[in-house]
Amino acid sequence: xxxxxxxxxAPQARPRLFARKRVRQAVLIWCFLLPSLLxxxxxxxxxxxxxxxxxxxEWSPTRPATWAGLYHYEEMFFYDEVxxxxxxxxxxxxxxxxxxxxxxxxxxxxxxxDIRGRDVYRTIIFISYPLMTVAVGVIWRWMFDERxxxxxxxxxxxxxxxxxxPFLNSFDWALPSIIAANIWQMLGFxxxxxxxxxxxxxxxxxxxASIDGADARRRFWRxxxxxxxxxxxxxxxxxxxxxxxxxxxxxxxTGGGPGRATELLVTYVYKLGxxxxxxxxxxxxxxxxxxxxxxxxxxxxxxxxGNAGAVESD
Amino acid sequence: xxxxxxxKGGLALSGVLAMPAYLRAQSAKKLSILTWNIADQExxxxxxxxxxxxxxxxxxxxxxxxxxxxxxxxxxxxxxAGTPPDIINTQGALWVEYAAxxxxxxxxxxxxxxxxxxxxFNADYLANWTLDGKNFMLPFYITKTLLFYNKNLFKEAGIxxxxxxxxxxxxAADKIAKGERTGLLTLNFDWLYWPFFKSExxxxxxxxxxxxxxxxxxxxxxxxxLAKGTDSGAINKTSWTGRWVEPNGAFAAGTVGMHHAHSPxxxxxxxxxxWINADTLGVAQGPGGWSTPNSHGLGxxxxxxxxxxxxxxxxxxxxxxxxxxxxxxxxxxxxxTASDQASLARLRGEEPLxxxxxxxxxxxxxxxxxxxxxxxxxxLKDAFxxxxxxxxxxxxxxxxxxxxxxxxxxxxxxxxx
Numbered sequence: 002x003x004x005x006x007x008x009x010x011a012p013q014a015r016p017r018l019f020a021r022k023r024v025r026q027a028v029l030i031w032c033f034l035l036p037s038l039l040x041x042x043x044x045x046x047x048x049x050x051x052x053x054x055x056x057x058x059e060w061s062p063t064r065p066a067t068w069a070g071l072y073h074y075e076e077m078f079f080y081d082e083v084x085x086x087x088x089x090x091x092x093x094x095x096x097x098x099x100x101x102x103x104x105x106x107x108x109x110x111x112x113x114x115d116i117r118g119r120d121v122y123r124t125i126i127f128i129s130y131p132l133m134t135v136a137v138g139v140i141w142r143w144m145f146d147e148r149x150x151x152x153x154x155x156x157x158x159x160x161x162x163x164x165x166x167p168f169l170n171s172f173d174w175a176l177p178s179i180i181a182a183n184i185w186q187m188l189g190f191x192x193x194x195x196x197x198x199x200x201x202x203x204x205x206x207x208x209x210a211s212i213d214g215a216d217a218r219r220r221f222w223r224x225x226x227x228x229x230x231x232x233x234x235x236x237x238x239x240x241x242x243x244x245x246x247x248x249x250x251x252x253x254x255t256g257g258g259p260g261r262a263t264e265l266l267v268t269y270v271y272k273l274g275x276x277x278x279x280x281x282x283x284x285x286x287x288x289x290x291x292x293x294x295x296x297x298x299x300x301x302x303x304x305x306x307g308n309a310g311a312v313e314s315d
Numbered sequence: 316x317x318x319x320x321x322x323k324g325g326l327a328l329s330g331v332l333a334m335p336a337y338l339r340a341q342s343a344k345k346l347s348i349l350t351w352n353i354a355d356q357e358x359x360x361x362x363x364x365x366x367x368x369x370x371x372x373x374x375x376x377x378x379x380x381x382x383x384x385x386x387x388x389x390x391x392x393x394x395x396a397g398t399p400p401d402i403i404n405t406q407g408a409l410w411v412e413y414a415a416x417x418x419x420x421x422x423x424x425x426x427x428x429x430x431x432x433x434x435x436f437n438a439d440y441l442a443n444w445t446l447d448g449k450n451f452m453l454p455f456y457i458t459k460t461l462l463f464y465n466k467n468l469f470k471e472a473g474i475x476x477x478x479x480x481x482x483x484x485x486x487a488a489d490k491i492a493k494g495e496r497t498g499l500l501t502l503n504f505d506w507l508y509w510p511f512f513k514s515e516x517x518x519x520x521x522x523x524x525x526x527x528x529x530x531x532x533x534x535x536x537x538x539x540x541l542a543k544g545t546d547s548g549a550i551n552k553t554s555w556t557g558r559w560v561e562p563n564g565a566f567a568a569g570t571v572g573m574h575h576a577h578s579p580x581x582x583x584x585x586x587x588x589x590w591i592n593a594d595t596l597g598v599a600q601g602p603g604g605w606s607t608p609n610s611h612g613l614g615x616x617x618x619x620x621x622x623x624x625x626x627x628x629x630x631x632x633x634x635x636x637x638x639x640x641x642x643x644x645x646x647x648x649x650x651x652t653a654s655d656q657a658s659l660a661r662l663r664g665e666e667p668l669x670x671x672x673x674x675x676x677x678x679x680x681x682x683x684x685x686x687x688x689x690x691x692x693x694x695l696k697d698a699f700x701x702x703x704x705x706x707x708x709x710x711x712x713x714x715x716x717x718x719x720x721x722x723x724x725x726x727x728x729x730x731x732x
Contacts, residue, residue, distance in 0.1 A: 062394040063416035080726065147552060148495075148565070170552045172710045256557060259708050260701040275388045277694045278412055 049291070056285035061278055073285035084286060086261045087269040088293075090176060094183070094247065094265060095297065098240030101184035102233060105191030110225075112192070113199045123196070127189035134186065138253025141182035145169050145254075169255050175262045179254055183247055191236045198232030199225070238301050245294050266290045346625055347377040349390065349400040351611060354380040359644050367631045374624065394418055399616035401625040404455055407505040407609050408692040410444060414451040415690030420615040421449045425626045432630045439680035440650040444612045446688045452612030453633050454650025456641065459606040459683060460507055461675040463566065463574040463581065464597045467590070468496065472572070477599035481514050484573065484602055485540055488549040491572035497551035499544065500562045501575035506685030506696065507607045508575070508703075512537055513684040514603030519699075524689065525728060529699075530721040538706045538713035545707045555707055557700070567591070575601060577609050581672045582646060593668040598675055607685035610650070648676050691731050698723040 056073055060066040077084050108126055112119045144151050145168035153165040168178040202225065210220050248267045251257060257264040266286065273283035364376045379400060381389050387409060393399045399418065413419045426433040436454055444452035464477050472490040488498025501508050517534040520527060544550040551571055553562045566574040567588030585591050613632065615625045631637065638649035642658035646669055649655060655677060662670035689695060702720035705711040
């Protein structure tokens with residue numbers, strides 16, 4: 002080939018070269034993605050899909066599967082009182098997340114101010130979060146103990162109650178007690194998220210508002226809360242997800258009792274599957290549980306303007 | 316070595332390493348055994364297995380131990396994977412579900428073919444592992460409920476002898492309860508509280524097992540009495556947690572008059588309560604002599620590739636020699652009649668209080684209740700117990716709770732029929 006011929010061919014060869022490069026890049030990208038996608042598919046998508054199929058079957062580890070249609074769903078919605086109790090308790094549990102977030106916001110505002118030793122306070126508040134949930138459950142089980150618990154001891158020492166309160170054995174107190182333990186554990190996490198959000202709010206906004214005569218309350222409602230919205234919703238979404246999966250705390254503290262007072266959907270699913278060996282029915286409850294989770298996460302995201310967790314920038 | 320060969324070799328090696336040990340043990344001449352929360356007995360198991368291998372050269376035994384709540388989860392996943400351990404140890408009524416659903420091997424013919432093995436066991440205990448007349452397990456170690464009582468508190472309350480009836484127990488509890496003191500504790504998982512009902516003539520189900528039979532005026536009376544006792548402080552509220560450690564710990568603290576519990580609780584309480592000795596702790600049979608067993612059995616998985624070898628290992632483990640050795644190390648009886656008698660004779664000299672506790676386990680064995688061979692025992696418990704809690708903790712009156720429990724139990728029975 003002459004030099005002239007090569008020069009004439011060059012413009013035609015370039016796109017092919019680019020195309021090959023793009024294909025190679027795409028292959029390389031897929032190669033990097035493949036292990037993660039395989040793991041995701043194997044451990045997330047497949048179990049989910051299988052769970053949905055299982056919910057329409059009669060199956061146990063010792064029997065082959067047979068088609069059951071909507072049998073489990075009919076049982077769940079029309080006959081299973083425990084399902085409705087567990088659902089109600091789960092909603093109450095989720096509903097408690099804003100209480101924790103509100104307390105955390107107060108603490109975040111406190112440790113964001115110029116008080117002395119604020120780093121120490123931040124550490125103390127955060128320390129509950131990395132604790133193992135089982136350990137938190139054990140700690141609070143003893144704290145709430147009727148006879149040797151610290152809370153009853155303090156309450157009786159201060160003459161607040163005549164007789165000890167059986168927190169975890171009481172139908173009225175058991176769920177609030179678990180919610181309190183859950184809030185205590187999550188408080189540090191909420192606080193850190195909100196603190197980060199607070200520190201991202203430009204100071205000049207506050208200065209401008211002060212110059213315009215806005216008092217502290219107005220600055221809080223007009224500047225802090227609106228600009229903290231993404232962080233607040235992130236806390237809410239994570240708090241909600243945590244509530245949905247808060248199995249270990251309930252399992253350690255009350256096991257779902259007394260009666261069904263602290264039965265959550267997640268503990269009920271566990272009992273159905275691994276105590277009663279009703280995996281098929283447990284799968285049906287899980288499908289409803291999952292649908293509920295998706296619905297609440299979607300609603301929370303919509304309420305936050307579709308940007309829960311987004312980082313505000315200057 | 317080229318890159319491809321290295322890659323193949325690496326994959327093969329990681330495959331072998333990743334393969335669970337119990338899976339590898341499934342091949343010929345290998346046995347796997349899954350036990351229930353007895354990891355402290357590693358030395359014992361090593362000795363038993365070494366001795367077994369002497370008479371069965373070339374056999375490899377893989378021993379796995381899991382904590383109680385993990386055993387069913389682990390076993391179920393292994394069943395699904397088609398790799399169940401050859402031998403499984405279960406507690407209480409868990410075995411029934413496995414047997415009824417075909418996970419456990421019917422060992423009736425093996426027992427018939429080994430008369431020497433069959434006649435070792437206390438017949439009442441052996442019968443705990445029969446379903447539709449077929450044997451599914453052999454006793455590993457046996458326990459049932461009894462009444463522990465604090466002699467000091469009895470003396471202070473002016474009670475001279477342990478009560479023998481439900482009414483007597485409740486009256487004694489009322490007398491003892493004062494201030495921080497409570498009269499009675501009861502363990503209540505796995506139907507351990509059922510002797511209170513059975514001693515008053517209350518049955519859970521009709522004889523054909525098809526309907527609830529417990530909703531009777533007598534049952535309402537018992538439940539109302541338990542609720543009244545709980546409300547007044549005669550019964551310690553810790554009773555109704557369904558837990559094990561807290562009630563036993565509460566009794567060990569020395570402020571509770573009586574404890575209706577199974578024999579293993581004694582060793583925990585003895586470790587926790589410095590006041591406990593033969594002069595201060597009394598033991599008696601439960602109400603009306605009734606008790607609920609909560610024994611451990613050993614069975615063979617249907618998926619075992621070596622069932623004959625597995626049965627030989629069961630026979631070996633339940634032999635006089637090894638059951639006596641087990642009692643020495645664990646202070647439990649094993650259901651092997653000769654061995655238990657020999658162990659008790661030894662203990663009477665060495666540890667009289669332990670001997671007295673264990674002696675109760677061999678008495679009134681014809682009065683065991685709460686051990687119904689129902690494949691859906693766990694679901695039944697789950698339908699009944701929360702209503703019992705509702706009544707004893709004062710959320711519902713006894714009659715309403717029994718009505719609700721009856722409705723749920725009957726619904727369960729009809730759905731399972």
